[in-house]
Amino acid sequence: MLLDDIFRAGVVGCGGAGFPTHVKLDCHAEYMIINGAECEPLLHTDKYLMRHFAGEIVSAAELCGQQTGAGRVIIALKDYYHAEKEALQAAIAERGSHVEIFSLKNYYPAGDEQMIVYEVTGRVVPPGGIPIDVGAVVSNIATMLAVRDAADGHPLTHKYLTVGGDIPQPMLLRVPAGISLTECLRAAGHEPAAGRQYVLGGPMMGRYVSGEQLEREVVTKTTSGILVMPERAEYTMPELQQMINRARSACIQCHYCTDLCPRHLLGHPLEPHRIMRKMAVAGTGIDDEMLQDPDIQNAAICCECGVCERYACPMGLAPRSINAAIRRMLGAAGIRYRKDGISTEPLPFREHRIIPAPSLTARIGLADYLSAHPDDCTELTAEQVRIPLKQHAGAPAQALVTEGSRVTEGQLIGRPPEGALGALIHSSISGVVTQVTADSVVIEREVGSV
Ligand code: SF4
Ligand code: SF4
Incomplete structure (x- = not known):
């Protein structure tokens, strides 16, 4: 059963707070909406996935539509995402799929869950409510890829992310969860500096961290990008x-x-x-x-x-x-x-x-960085990962391994307390567990392990 596969794979919403997907899809809906708006400036991750994994995304959307009993399964993306639309339409035609494409205007925040529900269905989610209150479930593109993998028996251990902003060459990476963001930036040719500001996610809704704080940050299941902000005071947040x-x-x-x-x-x-x-x-x-x-x-x-x-x-x-x-x-x-x-x-x-959207990008001082459209994705490996036990909404997982345990990539290492909302956590590399705390599990790759 799909929900069991999704639970076993530890899939959570990859685009936001990390709500466990097996819980979100355990409902009856009229609309299953896949959010491909990627409306935050400078992020290119979902667009890359739509171009390169269209078949998998359409297949997963079908599965989620079946699970929720949704009469309409709709991938909503910006009107000007021409290449992405073509790729999805080709996948839909090839599969003879009933999945539909919906074009959104290029405004901010077209990808907000409640905006997208209104645009697609014409229904307004009540204040304080959630999409299912008006018969809709919304999930995002990266989550669809994770659902497809889950249906094939593969846990969520790796993430695609954009490394962009004020760096010479914005790029897309596929990395193991738990890799340090510093390593991701170095792979893109940027040496993190104490005085710089970075944003985890997009510049509007992402989390701003200083260069000093960045050292402690790692990629999680919900990371979609890391951006280097231009050196200007307005990107720092007062108390x-x-x-x-x-x-x-x-x-x-x-x-x-x-x-x-x-x-x-x-x-x-x-x-x-x-x-x-x-x-x-x-x-x-x-x-x-x-x-x-x-x-x-x-x-x-x-x-x-x-x-x-x-x-x-x-x-x-x-x-x-x-x-x-x-x-x-x-x-x-x-x-x-x-x-x-x-x-x-x-x-x-x-x-x-x-x-x-272009007015917004100009207003926040990022128009100079709009022209970069990375299309190659680089696979990054890690010698060490620190995998947080809470990468999702709900209770933190409890570690199932101890220091000295040998683990393989994809092995289960954390589980939420019995009956609590949460998600399973898997190792993203093969190696030896070198530290276990209430917050995370550190794994180091062994010489010779892949
Ligand atoms: S952040 Fe500001 S503009 Fe956005 S929903 Fe909240 S109050 Fe409204
Ligand atoms: S000054 Fe700023 S915070 Fe105050 S009402 Fe105007 S827009 Fe809102």
Whole structure:
């Protein structure tokens, strides 16, 4: 059964928070949507996969469609991805497949799960809801490849990723999970430097780390790229209190952050300018009383797309980062979003306010790096991997190996606690386990092992 294969292979959503795929697909849906938008600037991983593994992706989409009982299985990708579309259409024709192609406009964030559901189905996911609330399941391109491998009995041990941004030669790599990102950058000719900023994922929604922090970062099941940012101050993130202080003194309540917020434009009650206004009384921080405020609680339905912060705000303020901090506080306080399950209507002027992707890239200062379109993929091996036991939503896995154990590539090394949401973890190289902690398993390749 497909769900068992997917569980045994440790497949999680490769494009986001790493939700376990065997749980996501355990439902009945009308639409199975494969997200091929890859809407973050400078990432090329999914486009590469669509061009080179179209048959596998279409086959996996069919399997997921069967599993969910979806009447329509749709791969949604940007209108201008011509080569990718051709490859997928050829695969569909060759297989006589019922999988459909849907063309998305080139706007940001076309790949946001709720945007893609609206574009494909015309249905709006209710505030605080998930796609299945309107009969849809969304999975991404890299996950499809992992599902195909899982159906063939192969666990998820390797990742394709883009190494790009401010480097001489952006490239695509296939690497074992657990390899250090420093090694990936060196393979692309960039020597990591303490003073530089790097982003894990795309420049809008990815996680920014400094050169010093980068040393501790490794490729996980959800890594889609590592970008080197140009040497400019705006790519560094201030502390929360600094952000609150700036909001208090500089927010002019112009409303642009709300006007352009993609979730607000879907009709959701998220209004970042109101949250920023409340920061005026935040004083030394956001306290428990503030967390009871309905405007503040709406931060829970922010998708952290970054439009407000990196594109809309004329004062260089950080609504997205403040929302993210509030979301963490709401979670810690056990305050859940009061969803009523009622779908909203997109605002009538939404079409005129969506942001063309090239404008966004120019606004965030990355237009110079747009022309690179890497098409070759280099396979990288690792002498050592540090495999995190939590690469997914849910509980961390528990290590099944001890120091000194010999493991082979693909061997099971971690399992979530009985009954907990999570995913299995496998070794990505053959070698000897040299360290086991609550967080990770370190494996070193033995001389002579492949
Ligand atoms: S766009 Fe910036 S200045 Fe305007 S309301 Fe939003 S946070 Fe305040
Ligand atoms: S990050 Fe900003 S623009 Fe994006 S959903 Fe959240 S509030 Fe809206």
